[in-house]
Amino acid sequence: MFKKILSRRGFTIVEVLVAFVIFSIMAAMIAMILNTTMRTRQGNIDLENEIAEQKEKYYLNTQKTDYTAKDGTIQLNFTDGAGNVSVDYSVGNPNAATDDNNIELDYYIGNVNYNAVDDNGKKGDKTSGSVLERLDSRIYGANGIAEIDIKATDLGSVESGGYRYEFDILAYSNTLVGTQNEYIAQFKMLFPCKILDYGYIQHNGTNPIPKSEGSNLEYYKFDICTPNSRVLCVGSRMKCSDSLFSDNKQKKMWVTLESEIDVNDLNKIFGTSKTDQTSTKDGNYFVFTPYIETVEIGKEGPHDDPGTIKHVNIFGAFPKEEKAPETPSGDTSTSEA
Numbered sequence: 001m002f003k004k005i006l007s008r009r010g011f012t013i014v015e016v017l018v019a020f021v022i023f024s025i026m027a028a029m030i031a032m033i034l035n036t037t038m039r040t041r042q043g044n045i046d047l048e049n050e051i052a053e054q055k056e057k058y059y060l061n062t063q064k065t066d067y068t069a070k071d072g073t074i075q076l077n078f079t080d081g082a083g084n085v086s087v088d089y090s091v092g093n094p095n096a097a098t099d100d101n102n103i104e105l106d107y108y109i110g111n112v113n114y115n116a117v118d119d120n121g122k123k124g125d126k127t128s129g130s131v132l133e134r135l136d137s138r139i140y141g142a143n144g145i146a147e148i149d150i151k152a153t154d155l156g157s158v159e160s161g162g163y164r165y166e167f168d169i170l171a172y173s174n175t176l177v178g179t180q181n182e183y184i185a186q187f188k189m190l191f192p193c194k195i196l197d198y199g200y201i202q203h204n205g206t207n208p209i210p211k212s213e214g215s216n217l218e219y220y221k222f223d224i225c226t227p228n229s230r231v232l233c234v235g236s237r238m239k240c241s242d243s244l245f246s247d248n249k250q251k252k253m254w255v256t257l258e259s260e261i262d263v264n265d266l267n268k269i270f271g272t273s274k275t276d277q278t279s280t281k282d283g284n285y286f287v288f289t290p291y292i293e294t295v296e297i298g299k300e301g302p303h304d305d306p307g308t309i310k311h312v313n314i315f316g317a318f319p320k321e322e323k324a325p326e327t328p329s330g331d332t333s334t335s336e337a
Contacts, residue, residue, distance in 0.1 A: 095291075131311065138270040139288050139316035141187025144176040145245075148187060148315050149285040152263035155208075155254065162256040163207070164197040165263060169234065169253070170285070173245040182243045186235030187315070192269060193259040194229045202253035209255045222251050270316035277319075288315035 011019075046297040131137075139148060148171050155164040176182045199211040211224065215263045221242050225233050232255060236243040244251065261269050266286040267279055273287075280287045291314040297307050304310050311317075 010024055034150055051163070092247055129237055131314075133144065135289075135291070135293065135311070135314065136271065136318040136320055137314045137316070138190045138318070139187060140190075140314045142176070142181065142185035143173060143312045144181065144185060145173050145187060145315070146170040146175075148288045150189075150266060150283075150288065151285045152261075152266055155171060155264050160194075162258055164254055164256045165261065166201055166252065166254050167252045168285075169229070170248070171244050171251070172235075172248075175247050177243070183236045183243065184237050185244070189232045189270065191230050191232070191255075191257060193257050193273070195226050195232060195255060196258055197256040198226065199231060200224070212304055222245065224253055267316075271316060271318040274277050275316075275319050280316075291315060292316050293319070 072165050075084060077084050091229065117186065143146075148169065151168040153166040154166075155166055158164050171187065173185070176185050197211075200209045201207065202209065222244050223235050223237050227233055232253075234251065236245075265281075267277070267281070270286070270288065272278055272280050273289045274292045277284075280289075291311040292294050293309045293311060294307060295309055300306060
């Protein structure tokens, strides 16, 4: 036994060197693979950043204003009696003159007057000729909402600051109920001042419930949130059997605003549903329906009544005043007395 122990050999220096060389080769191969992977990943990140930069350059700096050329047309066919709609599109390469990158960006040609003059006298502003330029929208939401009824009650000032109001809301839609859009449809209310806080009110009570508590109660079958400091968003609660439009019950909520508002005339807050600013008050409620804009004959859409445009996503708005065209700088003529 002792002789067997003494006869055992260890690793020779040659064997150790061979093992070390093999290990080094494997380590080098792994390092090369990792390096290639990291470079590929970084290349993808750089490409994404380059595409984002191209988009910004294209739409902000090199955007055409005439949109007369087109490279093709997309035909949209509707089966519900709405007919067919043709959408022209063009293809552009913003870096063609200075860059070998041939990534192309597509854009669609909308029915917008990009040569119109904006409020500052600039031609081709991003909102020129658009609905955003013509209407100051205050209540807007999903297509398919037929009517939004709103009643407001003054609950007085709040010790911590601001003024609290109760809003009782009824929303109606025959086309959304029973469809896949029923629970994702929502509408937003734009207030003239900052929203300090908000929450729920019991259906048969007046006690304000904080939003953190009301959002966890199954009794409230709707959700409210503030996408920004002046907008209150109202939508259905996904886990409830009834949606915002299916139970025909008041949705009661409270909102604390930075400034006071006139609850007796919500048209001063949210506008009206027509260009002529006809009051929408019906009893204790103000009724808002898809906005009817008065336009020149021939400028209406293919499915609108002559001289009007029906905006299915806007329910309360103020029409913006049209400014008269400025007199050319070289025109020094004066009218006779």
